[in-house]
Amino acid sequence: MDAVGILPLDVLGGVILLWLVLGLFGLVLQNTPHLISSIIFPLGAIAALVVAGTGLWALGAAPSIAVLPLGLPDLPLHLRLDPLAAFFLILLGGASFGVSLFSAGYFRSMAGGMLALLCLEYHLFLASMALILVADDAYMFMVAWESMALSSYFLVTTDHAIPDIRKAGFLYLLVAHVGAISILLCFGVMQGGHGIGAYTFAAMREAHLSPFWSSIAFLLALFGFGAKAGVLPLHVWLPEAYPAAPSPVAALLSGVLLKTAIYGILRITFDLLATQLWWWGVLALALGLITAVFGVMFAAVQGDMKRLLAYSSIENAGLLLVGIGLTVIFHVYGKDALAALSLTAALYHCLNHAFFKSLLFIGTGSILHATGERNMGRLGGLIRKMPWAAALMLVGVLSISGLPPFNGFVSEWLLLQAFLLSPGLPNSYINMLIPVAAAVIALAAALAAYVMVKFYGIIFLGQHREKALEQAHDAGIWERIGLTWLAIVCVVLGLAPVFVVQHLDQVTRMLLGHGLGNAAAGWLFLAPVDIERASYSPVIFLSAVLGVMLMTALGVHRFYHGRLRRGPAWNCGFPVQNARMQDTAEGFGQPIRRIFEPFFRIESELPSAFDTHPRYHGRSDDRIWFALYLPIKSLTEKLSSRASLLQHGRIHLYLTYTFATLVVLLAFV
Amino acid sequence: MTNNASQTLGILFQLCQSLLVVALAPLLTGWVNQCRAWLQNRSGAGLLQPYRTLRKLFHKDAVLAYNASPLFRITPYILFGCMWLAAAIIPIIAIDLPFSPAADVIALVGVFALARVFISLAAMDIGTAFGSLGARREMLVSFLAEPALLMVFFTSSLISHSTQLPHIVGTFAHHEFVLYPSLAFAGLAFVIVLLAENARIPVDNPSTHLELTMIHEAMILEYSARHLALVEWASNLKLLAYISIGIALFVPYGIAEVGNWGVLPLAIAALLVKLALAGAGLALLEALLAKMRIFRAPEFLGTAFLLAVLGLLIHFLLGA
Known part of the structure; x- marks a missing residue:
């Protein structure tokens, strides 16, 4: 195959372009929505299968590299397809093949205009995830990372008419960007102040940071990617955003997007940083364990099926982090x-x-x-x-x-x-x-x-x-x-x-x-x-x-008989039985809520025996939200209301600010 | 002896054990019940009662609820298959069983979990109040018992440097008698797990008639005839498998090596004695203890889990 001169990376580039074109085609076809669902999505699925095949091919091949004549001055876009990227491409392609085929049926009832937009965002989302995996410089990586965050934000808020979904989308966007800043800072640390050319991954591999700066870079990466994976305490957006998103999107968010975060941690920890320290592993192990137990505990008390799965994703992110932590410990020793x-x-x-x-x-x-x-x-x-x-x-x-x-x-x-x-x-x-x-x-x-x-x-x-x-x-x-x-x-x-x-x-x-x-x-x-x-x-x-x-x-059937009769359920002879006598979701989770009571913030309202209209109400909330996020939120609100004292909307006031700033700067320079 | 011949012999041993466990399992349950009856000053139904029950159940016409799904019908077979497999791969009469490498101790815990998940799902299938109550309680008991069992296995794996049961048993059987402090903790934890997982007092009561206190029995209320027979037989096999694990981990002495026909009768005799003693011990425990409230059970099993983890830590501290 090499004789023809086609490298896995070329095929992959073609597929990424195809995804983008398919997305745009969706816009053109907005008046014939049935074509979008029965042609564009299946084609996207086939493209996904090609991605998986390419990954499998590249897994055994030597890394292929490309430099695109695009990007910043002195920093063209670098692409590289090595076994690590190839593995995650297989995952991306394999999972999104199934999800795209499912989408072909799932979105059938959606209105044309909305479906066209969704189709564009969906394929952009897939393409940007593939680009993250093959990016070989920080700029390319961040561009792809942000396109992924934005396209997935729009996908999450597909049903934006519902206020709760808008709120969930906002929370998602917020955490995504806090994470992105951290990743950007991490790249900044790793390039070590050697100018813009040092933002390529190749240069970072050669940088040999001191243990102190390596640790800073690792912590920033753990924070930034951990926010995407839902590692405690940055998990709060997951149980909101996953249920808000349409199911195929939730599948991609949990199945694939979460893995790009794991990819990021692996890439930075083992590939870009030359040396690891043992306490990184212990930190990742401990965080992973806490996240895993927290996730599964909360999954047990959920009543909404998608929220339950979202908490289970948090658990699995924790397990993945445990594996990574263990790897670091063993590798260091x-x-x-x-x-x-x-x-x-x-x-x-x-x-x-x-x-x-x-x-x-x-x-x-x-x-x-x-x-x-x-x-x-x-x-x-x-x-x-x-x-x-x-x-x-x-x-x-x-x-x-x-x-x-x-x-x-x-x-x-x-x-x-x-x-x-x-x-x-x-x-x-x-x-x-x-x-x-x-x-x-x-x-x-x-x-x-x-x-x-x-x-x-x-x-x-x-x-x-x-x-x-x-x-x-x-x-x-x-x-x-x-x-x-x-x-x-x-x-x-x-x-x-x-x-x-x-x-x-x-x-x-x-x-x-x-x-x-x-x-x-x-x-x-x-x-x-x-x-x-x-x-x-x-x-x-x-x-x-x-x-x-x-x-x-x-x-059993040979030696005895296969006689079988149907009858009403026996139920120990109780004559009345109806559907409301079964366990509810809350009922099934109740023992867990009771055993792990201190970890939940439980609100419940029980009717008394004499209520004519008895009403039961129970909620189990996340203590972290109340102990960590609400204080941060009120602090931010306080600070911004202070800052708004400066704002009066009059132009001469702003000119005065500019003037004052210049004077202060002149005094320093 | 050539390698080939020893393999054939291994397969023979495997077959022998598979048939032995499936035939013996109801007898063990009968023995435990008989011992319990003696301890309670009753005359008891006799050792063969479980066989008679099975025969009766197989002859009856099965009655199925109108809304029972295929999952409900297939579960007894899955249960029986899993438990038979579990009981067949635990080395109790000979060490080198050819099926053993297919599933090590972690997979063995997985087999029990697979069976448990299926029976819990089947219990919820008809949609009666008792079924889902039983399923919820079963999963509640097991989410602490399963990790405890895994930790018990981990302790013995760390001592023998292997998760393969034949290897673990071989290590313990060939050593001169050594008292491992970590194994003492593990043994205590294992007894608690055995009681809980086999629906025994103090966690559950196998002979209760009060639906509200049931765990295991509540799950199988809707089963009848051949399905119930298989579920019961699987429970018997499960008890045998757990006691076999106990024997294999803590008192493996007297077990036969493959390639030696001569010691097989001795090994089987030793096994029977050990099973009888264990069954009598179980009956004694049940006679001495009282059933606890359902919400005390997590504390009881939490103790088992902590004991098992302590055993593991002690192994790391003392290296034994």
Whole structure:
């Protein structure tokens, strides 16, 4: 292929251009909205698949570089496609392929003008995310980062007629920009005052900062990218923005955009900064653990299905950060094989989360379409009305709960293996910290299963909680294709870990200079270190369980009989039973709220026994919002009202200010 | 002996154990119930009662609620498959079982979790008040019990430098008798987890008839006939699997090496004695303890979790 002279980067550039053109075409087609949904979105999906293919191709190839004749004077735009970028391109392409196909069906009922704008923003969003991954200088990176932030802001506020959504969008934009400033400052620190030419990543790699400035750069990057990923305490925008966004957009925000933040942290920590310090790892580990437990705890008490998934995304961002923190610790102490193992776990989890979370988010879109309801307290029993969506989302639910043989389990397994192999670090405090961290991870994983049983059980199982659900219809054909793709990838990632881990080797080699080596014993067994130490074979596992199930079913029917009668539910003989006797979403989360009571800010209003119109009301809020954000907000308001004393709207006053400023400056110069 | 022959022998051992556990599981439950009856001054239903119950249930016509979904129908089979797999891969009669490398201890915890998630979902499927109540309580109990079990496994993995059960068992079985302080904590935590996960007193009561206090039984109220039989059999297998884990981790002595037919009868005899002792111990515990309120259960299991983590920390502190 190299003989023709086409590099992966060229193909990728073509696709990015294609996405932009498709977006613009959408504007042209605004009078024929059905064409936008049945042609533009599927074409965008095919482009996404090409991106994924290109990523797979570039993963094994040498890094390709391009310099575009655009950009600032002395700083043309640099592009570079290396294995790290290639890995995230696979993730971007694979997940957005499914989401775009789903969108082709989902946005069908939208008005032409709005759909045209959405189509433009959507494809711009995809293109800017691809550009972030291949940017090779700070300017290019920031331009792409900001286009991503802005296009996603407009996507989040698609239903801007609703005041709550406008508010959520504003919060999103605000946190995005605070984060962006921090990233910009981080690049500023890393270029080390060598002029504008030093803003290329190549120059930053050579810069060799002192440990102090490296640490400053790392902290700024952690803050800036952490804001995008939803790391505590910068998570407040996530549970607002994800539910506000249309479901496919929420899928991209959680599935892909969150991973660009992880990409940023990896790129800066391991690629651009030459040396790492051990306490960075401890910091990331601690932040990640707190974020993970916080996210899953709050997910358990949510009543809105998209908010629940948003909190679960916070949990997963925490798990990813734990993996990165562990990698830093091992890498600093020279345990390269272990660093490679934990980085592999983190990357694998990135991939898994991109697929199962996108699957679940677009699934909520199908439910929203079928019922018009986001509140789980008004759903229920949808497995009988939406068998397709129910079956495919079950795959997502089992994956995200970390159950074998699905994909979530593989990354959890790898991460726990990394923890288990940890003893022998020279710092005894870290040695003590690590088993405790493993325990917290196990706790978060078990709680995640609780959350997902609640999510699936309340929405799909039981009786319909509202009469209107009788009319619910299943997902349309495009929606089904999108869901099916994502579900299939979840299953494949769960069953073929050996293959995936082999490919991740390229990335760990690039970042750490060390791979996992031969992580498999034969094609069946995943054995990251040594078959004596640990191994896992999802294929054998699945065939054993399926084999036993089949055998049992056949045996039972052969030796006994298959007689079956339908009747009313027994319910221990209680004659009356209706849908309101089932657990509500609040009811299912109540034990968690009670156990972790100090962490929630609970408001509840209980009716007395004599109320003629009893009303129950309960809320569990985030204490951080009240303890951190509201004080900041009131401080800002106070300061700005002070500053407004200067403003009178008269031109001569402003001229006086200018004059005074000049005089002061002259005195200094 | 050639490698090939030892592999064949390994597969034979595997088959032998698989059949043995599935046949023995109801007997173990019968034994525990019988012991409990003796301790309560009753004559008891006899050791074979669980088999008779299974036979009766298999013969009956299944009744399914009108709105039961396929998920509800398939769950008993999944449950049975998972529990059988779990009980079959824990090395209790021979160390080198060829299926064992497919799932190490972390995957074993995953198997239990998979079964639990399915039974909880099935419980919510019909939409009765008791079903979802049971599902919620089951998940509540397990979100603390599961990490505790994982920590118990971690402690033994750290001692034996492996998460493979055969390797862990091999390490413990071949050592001269050493008392690991970390394992003492882990053992205590494990007993609590065993009680909770198998719906035993003090967390749950397997023979209760009061729906409001049920956990496990509340989830399976809607099952009948062959489905109920499979669920019950799976519960028996689960109890056997947990006791086997206990045996494998804490008293593996007497286990057979593959490639040695001669010690197999001895190994099986040793296993039966250990199972009988463990079952009697379980009955004694149940007779001595009282069932606690549901919201005391998280505290109880929280204790197990902390004990297990303490065990892990002690291993790091003392290196043993």
